[in-house]
Amino acid sequence: MHQRRLGSERVDKINVGLIGLGTVGSGVAKMLLSRGEFLARRAGVGLALKKVLVAHPRRVRPVRIDPRFVTGNPAALLEDPEIQVVLELMGGIHPAKELVLKAMKNGKSVVTANKALLAHDGAELFRAASRAGVDLYFEASVAGGIPIIKSLREGLIGNDVEVLYGILNGTTNFILTEMYRGGDGRSFKSALEEAQSRGYAERNPSLDIKGIDTAHKLSILTLLSFGKAVRPDQIYVEGIEEITANDVRYAHDFGYAIKLLGIAKRDGDQLEVRVHPTLLPNNHLLSSVSGVHNAVFVKGDLIGELVIYGQGAGKLPTTSAVIADLIDVARNIKYKSPQRVPPPLAHPRIRRVRRVGEIEGRYYFRFSCIDRPGVLARIARILGKHRISIASVVQKDRRREHIVPVVMMTHDAKERDVEAAFDEIDRLSTVRRKSVFIRMERG
Ligand SMILES: NC(=O)c1ccc[n+]([C@@H]2O[C@H](COP(=O)([O-])OP(=O)(O)OC[C@H]3O[C@@H](n4cnc5c(N)ncnc54)[C@H](OP(=O)(O)O)[C@@H]3O)[C@@H](O)[C@H]2O)c1
Missing domain, CATH: 3.40.50.720 (NAD(P)-binding Rossmann-like Domain)
Structure with missing residues (x-):
């Protein structure tokens, strides 16, 4: 040097x-x-x-x-x-x-x-x-204002980081918080308007709500915590526009909060780097992060779990x-010591970044289908065929021959199997809107 x-x-x-x-x-x-x-x-x-x-x-x-x-x-x-x-x-x-x-x-x-x-x-x-x-x-x-960079570059430098999740965008966290508000939530559109009127969201909010801003920040944190340069266009990114107030409420009924997370985790020589709405158990430290606040959760082999929380902008x-x-x-x-903290070094073991289809985890599903005998059984059969097992199911607001939401939580499943099952389910004549899945993290 x-x-x-x-x-x-x-x-x-x-x-x-x-x-x-x-x-x-x-x-x-x-x-x-x-x-x-x-x-x-x-x-x-x-x-x-x-x-x-x-x-x-x-x-x-x-x-x-x-x-x-x-x-x-x-x-x-x-x-x-x-x-x-x-x-x-x-x-x-x-x-x-x-x-x-x-x-x-x-x-x-x-x-x-x-x-x-x-x-x-x-x-x-x-x-x-x-x-x-x-x-x-x-x-x-x-x-x-959260000193996460210094923490990763100095305070945690002796750790092999296993997982990092972050609520890295205050605008989207404010919107998701407003969409729940003690169960008496509001629509995405109305929550976005509230964020704009309070100056928390830009007039053109797409960088925030589409998850791109979070992807920029996750790219930086991934380089620091895993020594891997992953450009934002190499990160799987999903925003929060498709989340409904009902999803937020149903997730809560199951004991979860929905957060837009930037997630980076290492599994052997592979890395997952992704941004998407995520169900987190209500007792997870990040679940209670509300409004425009940010927080980052890091799990390192020496430190165990660490959360750092505060104001993410302003x-x-x-x-x-x-x-x-x-x-x-x-x-x-x-003190004549420039470069005292050197640039991030490459992780010796990470070989590749996984595609999103390769990930495995638990899921929240919402189907909008006609309330008719046999519909649920048919969906369950298709899920079973694709090796997806259901942990719990709730049929909300039942009304015969009307479109009603059916909400499920799964056991561990492969994303590739979820996509294949959804292709098939969305072709059923009794399923009237595009079905929705949201990934879960256990914490
Ligand atoms: N705002 C936040 O809360 C926040 C939080 C974290 C990080 N950041 C980051 O901080 C940076 C600044 O954000 P900001 O919100 O302070 O931006 P801002 O309010 O839009 O201010 C940008 C400033 O840059 C000057 N500028 C623009 N183009 C220039 C050019 N070609 N040459 C010289 N000066 C130029 C502008 O000059 P004029 O005033 O003369 O037009 C203005 O003073 C961004 O990278 C942003 O992502 C912001």
Whole structure:
């Protein structure tokens, strides 16, 4: 690994260049400007905001910054030899990637909150950081204020991680929580509107509700916990749009909560990496995570089970994560130990990522069928033919000759068999809507 030549001079102050002055950037700028002394004492070195790069330099900002610090010209920040750390808080892949690469090439360490960039190009960025002998820190990219990255990179580093599940998207968790609300739930559409009216969901919420945002974050956590780079487009992703308030209620009646989980688990030399709505037993630690909160569950061979919970987004929690990274990087510069925490290493045993059809587990099924004698028996016969055994069944809201939901929980079954059985069941004339299955995790 290339190491920068570092002199023996004392470092009393670290100059910081900030890219982006939006929700997160303005929070970070405000902290640096208003808590300078406090942060310097905590860091053991002064932190000075030297330049800020934005798209619209003349825009009036909620945070008061000397206009001489603000620029629209990337070179003014990236070519400034006095700036040692760049905070990339603009988001998006381009031009953020080019700016980060250029900063590192110019010998500057980088702190970023950019999950999309890391999920798509993390491996390339880590290589570039290694080559330049600088740090790349990214705590704010997953679960906002929750220090899960530092936990995986440092606190849990001696563990062989077996399983990691995360509630990594506050918008979808808020919607699913609203859809239950003590059994008196509301539709997906109405819960989404509530999330939008409270500012928890974007006007175009598809990245969140389709599970893509969770896949970005899971990709980063998978690299850290299993040393395997899995791009978001290689992850099986299912969102929450098909979940109904009835599914949430029926699952609860069976003793489960429905959560959108990012799941990564190792089985021998194979890895499962997937994002989908999941039934978790009510006594699982993640089941009680409600509203916009995030939580991550990790099972390691030494630590056993660990849960970390908190605010997964928002100006102040995300600022907390960026400042923590900045202080780590500043200390590494001060004590001349960049790359003290090396990039994630490949797991020696993982050979391949399983396809979703290969997974095995328990399932929740919902069929919408005509309430008529013999219908249930026919469904059960098809399931049996495909080696799926039923653990419990409930026929809800019975009304002769009307379409009624039939809800089942299964024992362990192979997903490939579930898909084959559903193909057959959905062709029955008495089954009137596309049948639904939701995967379960035991915890
Ligand atoms: N918001 C959260 O709660 C949260 C939580 C965790 C992680 N993150 C991540 O943090 C990052 C920033 O998010 P945000 O919500 O703060 O974004 P934001 O409010 O949209 O702010 C983006 C900032 O970047 C600047 N910018 C955009 N394009 C630029 C360009 N080409 N050159 C220079 N500056 C440019 C904008 O400048 P102007 O102001 O001049 O337009 C703006 O100040 C994203 O990667 C996001 O995923 C956000």
